[in-house]
Amino acid sequence: MTGGCYGERSARCASGPAPCYTLSMDPTGQKYFTIIDYVIFALLLVASMAIGLYYAFTGGRQSTTQEFMYADRSMKCLPLSLSLMATFQSAVAIIGTPAEVYANGTQYWFIGCCYILGLLIPAHIFIPMFYRLHLTSVYQYLELRFCKAVRICGTVTFIFQMVIYMGVGIYTPALALNAVTGFHLWGAVLATGLVCTLYTALGGLKAVVWTDVFQTVVMFTGQLAVIIVGVHQAGGLSDAWVKVRDGGRISGIDLNPDPTVRHTFWTLGVGGVFLMLSLYGVNQAQVQRYLSSRTEKEAVMSCYMVFPCLQVALMLSCLMGLVMYMVLYFVMDMLQNFPGLPGLFVACLFSASLSTISSAFNSLATVTMVDLIKPHYSMTEARATLLSKMLALSYGIICVAMAYVVHLMNSSVLQAALSIFGMVGGPLLGLFCLGIFFPCANSIGAVTGLAAGLVMAFWVGIGGFLSRMPSSVQVLPFNSTNTVCCQVTCRSVPACIVIPAGLNGLYSLSYMWYSALNSSTVVLIGLIISFMTGPTKGDDVASGTVYPVMRTAQSLLHKLVKLSACCTSPEHTVRWS
Ligand SMILES: O=C(O)CCCC[C@@H]1SC[C@@H]2NC(=O)N[C@@H]21
Numbered sequence: 001m002t003g004g005c006y007g008e009r010s011a012r013c014a015s016g017p018a019p020c021y022t023l024s025m026d027p028t029g030q031k032y033f034t035i036i037d038y039v040i041f042a043l044l045l046v047a048s049m050a051i052g053l054y055y056a057f058t059g060g061r062q063s064t065t066q067e068f069m070y071a072d073r074s075m076k077c078l079p080l081s082l083s084l085m086a087t088f089q090s091a092v093a094i095i096g097t098p099a100e101v102y103a104n105g106t107q108y109w110f111i112g113c114c115y116i117l118g119l120l121i122p123a124h125i126f127i128p129m130f131y132r133l134h135l136t137s138v139y140q141y142l143e144l145r146f147c148k149a150v151r152i153c154g155t156v157t158f159i160f161q162m163v164i165y166m167g168v169g170i171y172t173p174a175l176a177l178n179a180v181t182g183f184h185l186w187g188a189v190l191a192t193g194l195v196c197t198l199y200t201a202l203g204g205l206k207a208v209v210w211t212d213v214f215q216t217v218v219m220f221t222g223q224l225a226v227i228i229v230g231v232h233q234a235g236g237l238s239d240a241w242v243k244v245r246d247g248g249r250i251s252g253i254d255l256n257p258d259p260t261v262r263h264t265f266w267t268l269g270v271g272g273v274f275l276m277l278s279l280y281g282v283n284q285a286q287v288q289r290y291l292s293s294r295t296e297k298e299a300v301m302s303c304y305m306v307f308p309c310l311q312v313a314l315m316l317s318c319l320m321g322l323v324m325y326m327v328l329y330f331v332m333d334m335l336q337n338f339p340g341l342p343g344l345f346v347a348c349l350f351s352a353s354l355s356t357i358s359s360a361f362n363s364l365a366t367v368t369m370v371d372l373i374k375p376h377y378s379m380t381e382a383r384a385t386l387l388s389k390m391l392a393l394s395y396g397i398i399c400v401a402m403a404y405v406v407h408l409m410n411s412s413v414l415q416a417a418l419s420i421f422g423m424v425g426g427p428l429l430g431l432f433c434l435g436i437f438f439p440c441a442n443s444i445g446a447v448t449g450l451a452a453g454l455v456m457a458f459w460v461g462i463g464g465f466l467s468r469m470p471s472s473v474q475v476l477p478f479n480s481t482n483t484v485c486c487q488v489t490c491r492s493v494p495a496c497i498v499i500p501a502g503l504n505g506l507y508s509l510s511y512m513w514y515s516a517l518n519s520s521t522v523v524l525i526g527l528i529i530s531f532m533t534g535p536t537k538g539d540d541v542a543s544g545t546v547y548p549v550m551r552t553a554q555s556l557l558h559k560l561v562k563l564s565a566c567c568t569s570p571e572h573t574v575r576w577s
C-alpha cells in the first residue's frame, strides 16, 4: 500500500508533505473487526446469494440460454446502466484510485473527460450495429464480417483478458482485507469466489444485473460514509480542503504532450477514450447488457446513463483519496470508533469485486458456449443451459486459481488492471474497428492485424514493465544502447537484454496509451495485409457490418451547411435597428 504512515510517527511522516495519522495498532500492525463488521460483511454475501436464488427459481427459472445469457432481452435501462458501471468498477478502483490520488494528486480525475467520447461512440456506432445484427455474442460479428477463424481468435483473446482481469478482481479486496484486519487471505478469496460463482451459475444475467444494482448501492454508501466521517475527522470541509491543498494533492490540468508522462490530460482524456471503447464498445460483458435490453433505444439510453454513474464513482474514489491518506489502514483506524462502518467499507470493497467478477463469469460462460461450443455441437436447449451453468462454475474455479497467479505477480493493482485492458482490450478494439470502419479489410488482414497488435502489446507492456524495474536490474550505460542486466537477485543466470536507445521511448510510454497504440497497430497492419492479399470489395461485405463513415460524414456536413445557410439567410438575420 502506498503513502501514509502508521505506528509511531516516522521521520518521513514528520517532514512528509501529507499530514500523517499515527494509528494505534497492536504490534502485528493490524486492526480487528468487531462482530457487527463481520455481520455486515456476511449480510452482503447472503443478500447477493438471495438475489441469485430468487432469479434461479422465478420467471423462466433460467431454463433457456436466452434467459440465462440475455435475461430474455427484457432489461430496462436503469438497472442496466448501474450494472454496466459496476462491471468495470471493481475493488481495484475502490482501492487503487484513492491510493493513486493520494500518491500522485488529482491528475487521474481527468480520466472523467474520456467518458464523454468513450460512451458517445458506443451509443451511436457500436450499440446500433450490434443490436440490429441480433448477435448472440459480440464475436459473432467477427464471423459475419470476416470468417469463423477471426471469430475464434477474438473469443480466445477475450477469454485470456477476462480470466486475468477477474483474478485481479477477486484477489485485490482479499489482499487489502488481510493486510489490514488479518482476515484470512484465501478464506476471503474462497468466500467471494464461492458466493459469486453460485449466484451467477444459478441466476444467470438477471441475477448478475440485479446483484450489480444492489452492490452499487453498497459501494456508493460505503464510500460516502468514509468520506463524510473522514471530512468530519479532518475538522470539517474547510479544514479538509486546507489540509489537502497544503498537502499539494490538488493538481491543475497537465497539458504536457509528452506521451511518456504517466498521467496528463492527454494520456487520460484521449488515451482513456480508447480504453473506454475497448470496455464499453466491444467487450462482451458490456455488449451482452446492451443486447439484453428490451429495445435498441433502451440500450442506447443505458449507455448514456452510465455517464453520470461513472462520474459519481470517479468523484467518490478521488474524494476518498483526498480525504484519507491511507485507504484501508486509515479507514480501519478512523472508523474504529464507529462500529459497523469498517464492515460497511469492507462490504463496499467486496461489492465492487463481486459485481465485476460475476459479470466476468457470465460473459465468459456465454462466449465459450455461443462462440466455441454451440457452432460445433448441436444440443437441446436444456443441455445447452446446463452446460452454460457448468461453464460459469468452472470459470469460478479458474478465477480462484488466477487469484493465486496474481498473488505471485504482486504489482500495483490499478495499473495492472488498466494495463491488462490496454494490452489485450486494445487489440480487440482494433479488430472490431478494422471490421466496422474499413470495408476493404479482409480476414487475413484481420487475423494478422490482431496478432501484430498482441505482439506490440506484450512487447511494449512487458518491455515497459521490465525497463521500469529499478530494484532487480541495473542499467549500465553503453555508447548507443542501454544494456539492462539482471543482477544476482534474478533467480536465473543474469541475462542481458539489449534495449536500443530508441526503444526506451516506446518502453516508457504511459500505460494509458496502450489501448490507442495497440488498436492502431491492428488497424494499420490489418489494412496493409488486406491490400497486399486483395482487399474486400464493398458489395462483398455482409450488410449491416460496416459503419458508413463517408455517408454519415456527408450527411452531417450537409446538415451543417443547411443550418449555417438558414441562419445567414436574409429572413433569418435579426435587424438591430
Ligand atoms: O476494475 C477496476 O475498477 C479497474 C479498471 C477500471 C476500468 C476503467 S478506468 C475508466 C473507467 N472508469 C471505471 O470506473 N472503470 C473504467
Ligand code: NA
Pocket (backbone or CB within 6 Å): 085, 086, 087, 088, 089, 090, 091, 351, 352, 353, 354, 355, 356, 357
Ligand atoms: Na464491480
